[in-house]
Amino acid sequence: MNAERNIQGFINKEKQIQPNPFLATRIMARIETPQVEPASRWRPVVLTVCLVLTIVVGIGLGKSYQPTFPSYTDVSINDSDIEGLAYFNLNGDE
């Protein structure tokens, strides 16, 4: 049957594919090399939570800030009190 023959042809073609001659060496090298532990799956979660917390705390602090304006008091100074002109009038020459 044509379909069967085509399937067999496809399978034979795939079976003829040869692996890299250095595959065994690659496998042994991989086994002999200690693997670095992959980063924990929680790491991105913790980082995201920290980032969100920082933003929330920042917004909270920003909202809670109450500006303190300096209390302006009216200063009324009578110049005539500062400089007593009468002083100059107490001149003995006169």
Added chain:
Amino acid sequence: MSDQQIIEEIQKGNQTLFRLLVDKYQKMVFVTAIGFLHSKEDAEDLTQEIFVKVWSSLSSFKGDSEFSTWLYRIAVNSCINTVQKKQHNRFVELAEEWLQSIFHTESGEKDSQQLMEANETDAAIQKAIDSLPISQRTAFLLSVYDELSQKEIARVMQRTEGAVEQLLQRAKTNLQKKLGSPVGK
């Protein structure tokens, strides 16, 4: 030196002997991976991963079954896991197919018609094999790629021989149904 002796030596600490097992079985594992993945590079990567798994779980091998059967089980499970992961990346595959079709139309100057027909047939067969239910596919691939007997397949898949026979029969029927029109020119 038998597989059992090699494994005992490795378990005693003579780890360099693992190379003997790799040399002996790499082709077998590679062919199994090719059957599932249809790509040399992917099959090589998976073969490597399978041997790393075998290495890390060799201490748990008790010799209840033959080493080759145990290795086949690990290989088949790894292949199925990889295939299932790949199915999630369907979009990328479609993009690759699209790029391939562009490439083939551009480079197909000489006997392009024949080449395209052959590619279409191969693609149809690959698609038909890949669309088989996973147990039928596993039995079929072990039968035709690794040329295992029904008894051996039954041991690897931990099923009865009768069940394997049924799986193979169904796989063949399904393939013929799926390939009936596009392949039978």
